[in-house]
Amino acid sequence: MDREEFEEIAQRSRDEAAAFAVHVNICTSSGCVASGCEHVKKQAEAEVQSRGLQHTCRINGVGCQGLCGSGPIVSVQPDNVLYHKVKPDDVADILDHVGQASVPHLELRQDSPFFERQQRVVLANAGKIDPEEIETAMAAGAYGALLKVTTEMMPPEVCKVITDSGLRGRGGAGYPTGLKWGTVAKATNSTKFVVCNGDEGDPGAFMDRSIMESDPHRVLEGMAIAGYAVGASEGFVYVRAEYALAIKRLKRAIHQAEKRGLLGKNIFGSTFSFSIELRLGAGAFVCGEETALMASIEGRRGNPRPRPPFPSESGLWGHPTLINNVETFANVAPIITNGSAWFANIGTETSKGTKVFALSGKVNRVGLIEVPMGISLREIVMEIGGGIPNGNQFKAVQTGGPSGGCIPADYLDTPVDYESLRKLGSIMGSGGMVVMDDTSSMVSVAHYFMAFNMDESCGKCIPCRVGTIQMVELLKRFTAQRATHDDLVLLEELCDMVSQTSLCGLGQSAPNPVISTLRYFRDEYLRCIAPVTESA
Template sequence: MELYRAHVLVCAGAGCISSGCQAVKSALEESIDRLGLKREVKVVETGCMGPCDLGPVIVVYPEGVFYRQLKPADAVEIAEEHLLKGRVVERLLYKAPEDGKTAVTSDQIDFFKKQTRIALRNTGIINPESVEEYIARDGYRALGKVLTSMTPEEVIECIKKSGLRGRGGAGFPTGLKWEFSAKAPGKPKYVVCNADEGDPGAFMDRSILEGDPHSVLEAMAICGYAIGANQGYVYVRAEYPLAVQRLSLAIEKAREYGLLGENIFGTGFSFDVEIRVGAGAFVCGEETALLASIEGRRGEPRPRPPFPAQEGLWGKPTVINNVETWANIPPIILKGPEWFASIGTEKSKGTKVFALAGKVNNTGLVEVPMGTTLREIIFDIGGGIPGGKQFKAAQTGGPSGGCIPARYLDVPVDYESLTQLGAIMGSGGLIIMDEDTCMVDLARFFLEFVQDESCGKCSPCRIGTKRMLEIVERITRGEGRDGDIELLEELGQGIKSSALCGLGQTAPNPVLSTIRHFREEYEAHIYHKKCPAGVCRALMVYAIDEEKCNGCGRCALVCPAKAISGEKKKPHRIDLEKCLRCGTCMEKCKFGAIYTI
């Protein structure tokens, strides 16, 4: 094996790729080559390190120096200064937005300091395309332990004792699911990985698949042994081509090393995995719809029971777990269920990965123990709200979840507490909203989403959410009526209790939770015809502040409706009859003279 004096890890997660990390990496490699350091310094492409808005990021080891927001020219400088001369490039280090303090290594940054990484233990640290690096980090040791020293029953008992619950949203105890499948009659049995991560705002499954694909494969093989299955399928959404590519490579490598396929570790146990690529249907994240899609059919859900654990793929017992759930399995086997159960809260054990996005300073992936408060996640790790704005709400669980207002910031986050607040844990999308977000408009957004994605099989979802959308749209247009809020609540409850699958049963949540926590905002739209956040255009009235307006005429020039008039160098005025409420004038005014009422 070649020895290097330094390793440079280049984050190649989706976020950093979008920010141009490939150009940075090439510049780095070229410089290293030019400086004759090729045999001393190794450049490694890793999966997502987490802090997406700082991308492209790299870490230089052995010191662990963390550089952020790099341009190709910066990479050249790092090669010349740091890698050749051993001088850290101060200018490219992270500076905390609060106090401007410089952090040299990532563990000095709050964003990383407060995390506990179990599911993400390898992402951003290893090269996802190298099975050797996975093995060096204890990879496939759990599979070896299970196959050589544990009975299937012991494996199931271990997962049950750990308290691990499904990370895809519903939080069903994983060990119990495995036990049901193991005991169910019918052969062959199947193991399925749900990687149809569809909740807008959630991208942890993608990062795990792209950054640590072997952890999922190893866990699926462990489950195969526990329930008596020899075939696994990973169902990945088509929007994630890189995940598909890295996973295919991982499967190939694992087969080559005898970690998948016939007679694994010479124990006589055989297990193989195939990939099925989705085709753009949100409902396929629902497990029965997903199974239909693997079978090559329209992804329409069917009533449960029978649950897939009893009758799943081709009618056979099938365990379906989500990517993040799988990634937790190998450490549980290696470190023991007691270790895992010691993290988290009474009913929610372990950690949860959140995808922090929206109006928050540090966006990206964070993994924290269950029971961490929203305040810690948003303000300590996320660095608070940008632009000095006020935190208004956190949206969890995507279109199935709800909005949590500021007064609950100190509630410990676990499955139960979020459900009590009318939201759900969901897959871990955590979208932060500030005072500029209108809750009625947000509810409309999610209803539109559900309408688009409803498969149409059951009428509560297909027609019910359509009626809800029409009502909410009317409210945002300023045509809300007395009784609309109550009607939405009634419809929502009806749909929740009668829809066929999880998609429909949770579809009203965004509306119900915003009514519950932000009722006054609905009332402002309906009774006062006002949008407090200034989002719903039909409800806005533009006006010009005569004190501030110096009559430059820019606004009149850009107004598409010719609604602004006035003499040069004298305050202008807006003709509300003609005004289209497009907001262009306000955007263009250099003096801040145009405001909305």
């Protein structure tokens, strides 16, 4: 495929879409599938047929439009009306109101902070394109950045743009992406690999899943650009097998991209070739750790190994390997298209761009949000999330999943960036954000996450294998209100020992939920200590 052909396909798809006066976009991501969007879509298609509107009104299956808590979400264009909690019976009503006033009881007002405070970079096309049709993605600009790098830029220039943009890893640790790319690019080996980490497993996190379901081509394009920049011709997308819909769409996307020549040999007539293979995880959280993930791709038991050597030096089968998170790759194409200065303009001094969060828990509006870095936790929870339901009080927000911590009400005005969250004893993490109100017991929260870490420990190193179960057993004494002061001392010693001596990131960060709740809610632990009874 060359530039003319590429632009022709995109234009044809745009023309086809423009031929329809009305577009009904129905969300077909997992959240809305669970609330029955497929029935709505079927009903809508039947209704359009029976009314003879098939040449003027198009029913599109699209990706996530946010607000997963009140699905299925349907939007009508060009009216720019958004409906929520749509049932198949509502379809006739919606079609009746096209071009007129909206259906009042279904309408979701878009002038609320949930929509106004968001800034969509990664999710720019989510909810607009059909993730199962590559032409609609191309019409929205997909693979344009790949065309640009393969025809106009040299690999070091690509690395430089990414470095200048200030993009940092979205998997949680926030390692500078440009630095990682540069390291792999400088390795002199002839075989290198690009790996996309889609083994999202934090409880309450569904950012990467939504990206892969809503706009899989953006992830593939980011990987191909990375391959070009670092000199790799093979890539792997590692996705947990539980993400059936994401897998289905990625498979389809890879197939369609290969058919169109956007992946494979001599992309856009250049000397650059890049193929992508899909690998499925078998349900181990630890396989999100990069060395374990690579062992799993190689077909071995998903155990982590000590670093160094880091993957950029010795990764898959000993070759230099670039490994980034789904969201990191999804940021690449817009940076190439709009330039590093545009991206660096969003966010704070050290944390650039936007971040996708999965907002859940005791909050009025549950869903997927994308906000600029530096926004305060208060804005996210109180404005975008719409505050706490049932008149309860905000207590804490948990970020970073089982490796993160709880941030109490006193710090609600903290800006969301890598450094500020770390200072508070939590981490940015991959983007899970669970809100808790005054009915939540923080000891139970710590117990829940510790039990999660215990279940997910691989068992290779002793501090994590035995330390996590010891901490869970101690926390059980607290939740049963029969702990002693000695238990608290031992719990704190274990927190220190497990975090300092464990082999991989899972074990090193496993005590964080306990450490952070002890830091801010120590009184709750103390209240769980049984009074000493004087025995005769």
